[in-house]
Structures are given as structure tokens and as C-alpha cells.
Amino acid sequence: MTGDEIFSRSDLVFSAEEVGAAYVRLAREITETLGEGNPLVLCVMKGAVVFAGQLLPLLRFPLDFDYVHATRYRNETVGGEIDWRVFPDTQMAGRQVLILDDILDEGHTLAAIRQRCLDAGATAFYSAVLLEKLLDKPKPVHADFIGLQVPDRYVFGCGMDVNGLWRNLPAIYALR
Numbered sequence: 001m002t003g004d005e006i007f008s009r010s011d012l013v014f015s016a017e018e019v020g021a022a023y024v025r026l027a028r029e030i031t032e033t034l035g036e037g038n039p040l041v042l043c044v045m046k047g048a049v050v051f052a053g054q055l056l057p058l059l060r061f062p063l064d065f066d067y068v069h070a071t072r073y074r075n076e077t078v079g080g081e082i083d084w085r086v087f088p089d090t091q092m093a094g095r096q097v098l099i100l101d102d103i104l105d106e107g108h109t110l111a112a113i114r115q116r117c118l119d120a121g122a123t124a125f126y127s128a129v130l131l132e133k134l135l136d137k138p139k140p141v142h143a144d145f146i147g148l149q150v151p152d153r154y155v156f157g158c159g160m161d162v163n164g165l166w167r168n169l170p171a172i173y174a175l176r
Ligand SMILES: O=P(O)(O)OC[C@H]1O[C@H](OP(=O)(O)OP(=O)(O)O)[C@H](O)[C@@H]1O
Pocket: 044, 045, 046, 047, 048, 070, 071, 072, 073, 074, 079, 101, 102, 103, 104, 105, 106, 107, 108, 109, 110, 160, 161
């Protein structure tokens, strides 16, 4: 299917305005918890690039920024083994770490990143996700800050891809 065919067979789940309101609320909640802690903020590439780009300018406190590149879906709609592409060499010992990820789905990616950060000496681990997918099975990890909840459908837009496409959409869509 072409990108246009995929788009025409999808449903809008959250508008750009609804996503924008979620960024603002998340920024307020994160500031209340981490505003005094000089945290290290890590963006999980590639999907969280839009989330991080929108959220960071709303955080008005000192922080360090770096990124993790891990993928387990590649261009598929079902996850597999985690492929670690980049893990940051920024010092984590003694730091509060805040992970920014686009979606918490089955939770395997976030659980693995959390463990690596704690192994690297982070004193506290927090996570903020733009979306949490509602599943009827338990997850190995929770997110501290959640933007919006989505049903158990494959979603895309706002950094998330479908077949490698459409990360650039400003709203959230789901495959029909
Ligand atoms: O909770 P899980 O089931 O582990 O899935 C969540 C992960 O899946 C997506 O990454 P993906 O592997 O698609 O890589 P990408 O960010 O490069 O698209 C997303 O960015 C999360 O990191």
C-alpha cells in the first residue's frame, strides 16, 4: 500500500489540538516533579523525536539532554527483539533520568531502557510517554507521566510510523 492509501484507510484518534493540550499538561506535571532535580532527559529515537521537540521548550528548568536509539518494531506492526543502536555515554551515576518515549505499548522497550539506566547508576528513573496503549494484559513497567490513552490499535503520527511513513503527521491516527 502507498502512504496515501494507508492514510485513507485510517481513523483520526486525537487531533493536533488534543495532542497539543497533552504536551502542556505533561510539561506542568514533569516540572512539578523534576523541576528542582537537574535531570538528564533522554529521547528514545526515532519515535519520540516529535514528542521531545514539542515538550522540551515547555520545560522551563535546567536539564541535560541526550538520546537512546532502540527499536523493536523496525518497520513492522508487531514487536520483536530490541535492537540497541545507540546508548548514551552521558554520565548517569547520581542523576535523575527522565525518558521520553512516544508510546508505551507492551512495555518491553521501556522496561529494558529503565534497567540499562539503573545499571548505569541513575539514582531515579522517570518516564513520560505521549501515548499509553490500553491492553488487556499486564505490562512489565509503568509510565510516570502519560499524555493520552489509545485503544489497542496500531497508531501513527506525532513521530510514530506506519511502514516507515507518516511520522510527520501532527495528529494521531489508527489503522482501520
Ligand atoms: O512498549 P513496546 O511494545 O516495547 O513498544 C514501544 C516502542 O515501540 C516504538 O519504537 P519502535 O521499535 O517502533 O522504533 P521507532 O521509535 O524507531 O519507530 C516506540 O517508539 C517505543 O519505543
